[in-house]
Each structure stands twice: as C-alpha cells, then as structure tokens.
Amino acid sequence: MRFATYELDGTARAAVVSDDGLHDLPTTVLDLVRTGLPAALEAGGAALRGPAVPLDRVRLLPPLSPPSIRDFVAFEEHVEGVVMSVSGGSGVPPEWYEAPTFYFTNPHALLGAHDDVPVPPGSRLFDFELEVAAVVGRDGASLTPEQARDALFGYTVLNDWSARDLQRREMRVNLxxxxGKDSATTLGPWLVTADELEPFRDDEGFLDLAMRVSVNGTEVGHDRLANMGWPFEELVAYASRGTWVRAGDVLGSGTCGNGGCLAELWGRRGAQDPPPLRPGDVVEMTVEGIGTTRNTVVPGTDLPPVRPARPRRRTR
Incomplete structure (x- = not known):
C-alpha cells in the first residue's frame, strides 16, 4: 500500500494512493505509522472505498513529518568516489567497514516529489544524491536486526541535496x-509499505531495487539497492544501539554508487563532469517498486557572506 500527503486548495491531507488517485485518510501519515503496519493497512483499505482526488490536481508533500532523519553512507562505491572529490583522499577508509556511519540531517527542510529546490546561499557546487529511505514503524531501543526488520513500516525515495563546496570546508574541521546538507531533502513521492517490497528481497536479505537518476533527461547514474553494505534492518539496529528509534524516524541508505551523485563522478574523473547543478536543471529519480521524484533547481536566497571568526585574544 502507498500512503501520501498532499496539498489541495491550501490544505494538507493524508491519503492512500490507488490507480484512481488519492483517497483521504482521517489522520496524518505520521500518526498512521505510529499505529503500526497492520492497523495502517486496515485504515488504508477502508479509505480506498471512498472517492479519489486525481493526482494531477494536487501538490505532493513529503509523505510524513518525521521526528528525526538519520542519513547513512552504506554504498562502498559511493564512498570511494566521494572521498576523492570532497576530501582529496583515495580509497575507502578502513573504518567504513567496521560499522554503519550516519549523520543527523534537518527534518524541517523537507520538500515534496515535484517541488522546486533552491540553490543554498553561497554554493556554486550544488549536487543531488540518489537514496532510498526506510521509515521506522514502532519505538525501540537496542534492537536486534531481526527485531528491527519487524519494526520497518515502509520505504520512500530520498534525495539528499548537497552543497559540496560548503561540505568540503565543514569536513576539514572534522565535524x-x-x-552543506541541511538546505533541502526531497522525500517522496509516497511511502510504500514494507510488505509491498518483500518480493524484491534477495537471498542475502537485501532489497534488490533498480535505482536511476537523470539530469535534464540524460541519465547520469544507476545502481541497485542490493549493493548496500548492510540491509536496512542492520542500519535500524545500529541506530537504536544504546538509544531509541521512534515510530516515524527516517533512515536514509546513503547515496548509491555508479553516478548516484555528481561528486562521485567528479572524484573518479578528476573534473566537474557533469557540471554542478544550476537553476533550470531538472533532476529526476526513479526507484523500482517505489516511484519517481522530479525536482527543478531554482535560484536561492542571496545573502551576505558569513563573517569569519575573530582571532583569539591572548590575554586573560
């Protein structure tokens, strides 16, 4: 089943998606997630008996408003290319293999599947990142991978828009x-429940979904989700290690390899080929079994430069 949040006539509504369009739900998608997958499927089935709003009449919003967003870096090939581009190094750090790595990103900067995306202030190296995100379906702490798999509610497409020039400076401070990352994150077009994607699970427990991204109609990258270093249940288990994950939390897979972002290609080719994103560029991402996002890059806010730090005084 697919759950969405949309805007029509200035009002946001939650819905279940069918071939006919959007069937309204009496609650938010986040509240639906918190009821658990069985109850959500029952509510969705009841909503499907109601009238549908055609998709072409609405603006799709992010499927839910998550309490938090953790973004992992689970594709080895992506790490290899981006290390060359962002930090000037080579190879995959040995520490990457030891455990999943993630950072917290901004849950207040989410955009819908077809929203315009402004260039971050001061950035000249704007980039996309093709990912899949899992949504946790119930609260838990120090979960085993088996428990975490049972706690997965569903999946959506995630585009972790990145200002690479800002990111490079930040990473040199080792923090x-x-x-570089918090200006925009696309989630969408909807949240596909975990049961829908079980037929795509391979013999090693990974979801084997085709992932593709194009800029202005030209394919830039493609990969398979099964090339992750860890399946989603291990990412959730690690995120919950010694702490809590909450129903509605979003966990990104990290960017796929083979051109899942421009920075990976820049690192491998030693040149900005393809070039950084510019206003007017259209980025389209499709993940098998989930759906397609299509965002247009637009000019950002023109802000004054950031004031540098005052040198430390030597007197006490």
Missing amino acids: GPAK
Whole structure:
C-alpha cells in the first residue's frame, strides 16, 4: 500500500494512493505509522472505498513529518568516489567497514516529489544524491536486526541535496556535514509499505531495487539497492544501539554508487563532469517498486557572506 500527503486548495491531507488517485485518510501519515503496519493497512483499505482526488490536481508533500532523519553512507562505491572529490583522499577508509556511519540531517527542510529546490546561499557546487529511505514503524531501543526488520513500516525515495563546496570546508574541521546538507531533502513521492517490497528481497536479505537518476533527461547514474553494505534492518539496529528509534524516524541508505551523485563522478574523473547543478536543471529519480521524484533547481536566497571568526585574544 502507498500512503501520501498532499496539498489541495491550501490544505494538507493524508491519503492512500490507488490507480484512481488519492483517497483521504482521517489522520496524518505520521500518526498512521505510529499505529503500526497492520492497523495502517486496515485504515488504508477502508479509505480506498471512498472517492479519489486525481493526482494531477494536487501538490505532493513529503509523505510524513518525521521526528528525526538519520542519513547513512552504506554504498562502498559511493564512498570511494566521494572521498576523492570532497576530501582529496583515495580509497575507502578502513573504518567504513567496521560499522554503519550516519549523520543527523534537518527534518524541517523537507520538500515534496515535484517541488522546486533552491540553490543554498553561497554554493556554486550544488549536487543531488540518489537514496532510498526506510521509515521506522514502532519505538525501540537496542534492537536486534531481526527485531528491527519487524519494526520497518515502509520505504520512500530520498534525495539528499548537497552543497559540496560548503561540505568540503565543514569536513576539514572534522565535524559535519552541516550547512552543506541541511538546505533541502526531497522525500517522496509516497511511502510504500514494507510488505509491498518483500518480493524484491534477495537471498542475502537485501532489497534488490533498480535505482536511476537523470539530469535534464540524460541519465547520469544507476545502481541497485542490493549493493548496500548492510540491509536496512542492520542500519535500524545500529541506530537504536544504546538509544531509541521512534515510530516515524527516517533512515536514509546513503547515496548509491555508479553516478548516484555528481561528486562521485567528479572524484573518479578528476573534473566537474557533469557540471554542478544550476537553476533550470531538472533532476529526476526513479526507484523500482517505489516511484519517481522530479525536482527543478531554482535560484536561492542571496545573502551576505558569513563573517569569519575573530582571532583569539591572548590575554586573560
């Protein structure tokens, strides 16, 4: 089943998606997630008996408003290319293999599947990142991977828009990413429940979904979700290690390899080929079994430069 949040005539509504369109739900998608998958499927089935609003009449919003967003870096090939581009190094750090790595990103900067995306202030190296995100379906702490798999509610497409020039500066301070990542994150077009994607699970427990991204109609990258270093249940288990994950939390897979972002290609090719995103560029992402997002890059807010730090005084 697919759950969505949409805007029509200035009002946001939750819905279940069918071939006919959007069938309204009496609650938010986040509240539906918190009821658990069985109850959500029952509510969705009841809503499908109601009238449908055609998709072409609405603006799709992010499927839910998550309490938090953790974004992992679970594709080895992506790490290899981006290390060359962002930090000037080579190879995959040995520490990557030891455990999943993630950072917290901004849950207040979410955009819908077809929203315009402004260039972050001061950035000249704007980039996309093709990912899949899992949504946790119930609260839990120090979960085993088996428990975490049972706690997965569903999946959506995630585009972790990145200002690579801002990110490079931040990473040299050995902290971040921060402003290089928090201007925009696309989630959408809807939230597909976990049961819908079980037929795609391979013999090793990974979801084997085709992932593709194009810029202005030209394919830039493609990969398979099964190339992750860890399946989603292990990412959720690690996120809950010694702490809590909550129903509605979003966990990104990290960017896929083979051109899942421009920075990976820049690192491998030693040149900005393809070039950074510019206003007017259209980025389209499709993940098998989930759906397609299509965002247009637009000019961002023109802000004054950031004031540098005052040198430390030597007197006490």
